[in-house]
Amino acid sequence: MSENGEKLNEWPLWEVFTQPKTGAPHEHAGSVHAPDAEIALQNARDTYARRNEAVNIWVVPSDQIVSTTPDDSGAFFDPADTKPYRHPQFYSVPRSVKKRK
Amino acid sequence: MSTLETKPATKQEVLHEYILRLADDRLILGQRLSEWTGFGPELEEDLAMANIALDMIGHASSLYEYAAELSGEEDRDDDYYAYFRDDTDFKNLKICELPIGDFGFTIARQFLFSSFSYFLYEQLKDSEDEQFAGIIKKHLKEIKYHLRHSREWVLRLGDGTEESHQKIQTAFDDIWMYTGELFDMDDVDKMAVKHGIGADSSGFHNDWKELVVNTMEEATLKVPDFNQYMQEGGRRGFHTEYLGHLLAQMQFLRRSYPDGEWK
Numbered sequence: 020m021s022e023n024g025e026k027l028n029e030w031p032l033w034e035v036f037t038q039p040k041t042g043a044p045h046e047h048a049g050s051v052h053a054p055d056a057e058i059a060l061q062n063a064r065d066t067y068a069r070r071n072e073a074v075n076i077w078v079v080p081s082d083q084i085v086s087t088t089p090d091d092s093g094a095f096f097d098p099a100d101t102k103p104y105r106h107p108q109f110y111s112v113p114r115s116v117k118k119r120k
Numbered sequence: 121m122s123t124l125e126t127k128p129a130t131k132q133e134v135l136h137e138y139i140l141r142l143a144d145d146r147l148i149l150g151q152r153l154s155e156w157t158g159f160g161p162e163l164e165e166d167l168a169m170a171n172i173a174l175d176m177i178g179h180a181s182s183l184y185e186y187a188a189e190l191s192g193e194e195d196r197d198d199d200y201y202a203y204f205r206d207d208t209d210f211k212n213l214k215i216c217e218l219p220i221g222d223f224g225f226t227i228a229r230q231f232l233f234s235s236f237s238y239f240l241y242e243q244l245k246d247s248e249d250e251q252f253a254g255i256i257k258k259h260l261k262e263i264k265y266h267l268r269h270s271r272e273w274v275l276r277l278g279d280g281t282e283e284s285h286q287k288i289q290t291a292f293d294d295i296w297m298y299t300g301e302l303f304d305m306d307d308v309d310k311m312a313v314k315h316g317i318g319a320d321s322s323g324f325h326n327d328w329k330e331l332v333v334n335t336m337e338e339a340t341l342k343v344p345d346f347n348q349y350m351q352e353g354g355r356r357g358f359h360t361e362y363l364g365h366l367l368a369q370m371q372f373l374r375r376s377y378p379d380g381e382w383k
Contacts, residue, residue, distance in 0.1 A: 030162060051164050052162055052163070052164055053164065054276065055276075057272055058272060058273075061268070061269055061272065062164035062165075062167075062168065064265075065164065065167050065168045065171050066164060066167055069171060
């Protein structure tokens, strides 16, 4: 941003998500600059999907991403620290289930 | 061999000449596009143009390899055609060798050429020569992308700012006289059609015009006159002054160190 609050003469930033194969979840690949959505898709294709890395691409305006901040980390993530029982590995598998394997 | 005088006679010679023309178009325009590498208006656009340049040089390379096979000369390969022929041996269309100009010029030229390639390849994919048709089918997907990329940019530059509109309009006006050559049908073309290996470009001339006119109108651009004076001669080895300089840069290293290898 310049002093008077106007945006610099630069294309907006887009976050790129690529899907490695059908059915797989989209993964964050990186970002590109582009004037609009169609060009963002093309730029994403040229930057992140030119070597068979993807079967589908999403682009999202970066300023539309809502993110937690480092300040949130305590409240958001620490409470999970002492609760190993939330992981499936915490539970032992009953013998009868084991037998069936 | 000076290809200015020799005329292909057999089916194999016709196919050889026909394929060389396609390959020369792609090598020369690919080389031109590669000049943007490091100078693109944005990093992403720089990458896109380098990608398209690489695609086109790749297309040329596989066509040259097939031409080498058809030539019957044992010591020929793709490098022979790219590096060891002179300007009069090159049969590319003049539109391919024009300097890159500004971004608008590059986009306008790419749009006119890629749209032509798209319609041409749609015909050639049914060529009776199976190996040739196979190469064409493989390249067609990439050509569709080149067309999409350049078309989207024509729309944005034409219907963009006053400056971008004026620049790309000037580009179309300047390039226009090089578009007639795309549809010239000479003896080689006619013989290739007769042998079932080539395409009659008059068959898709109107489709091409329609796409160009629709795109330019959507981009709020004025379509120049299709019946104006048109350049020709590229297919016979007569070129603009720009080709020699391009070849000098492209061929210098290979000719200076003919047996050089990457180590």
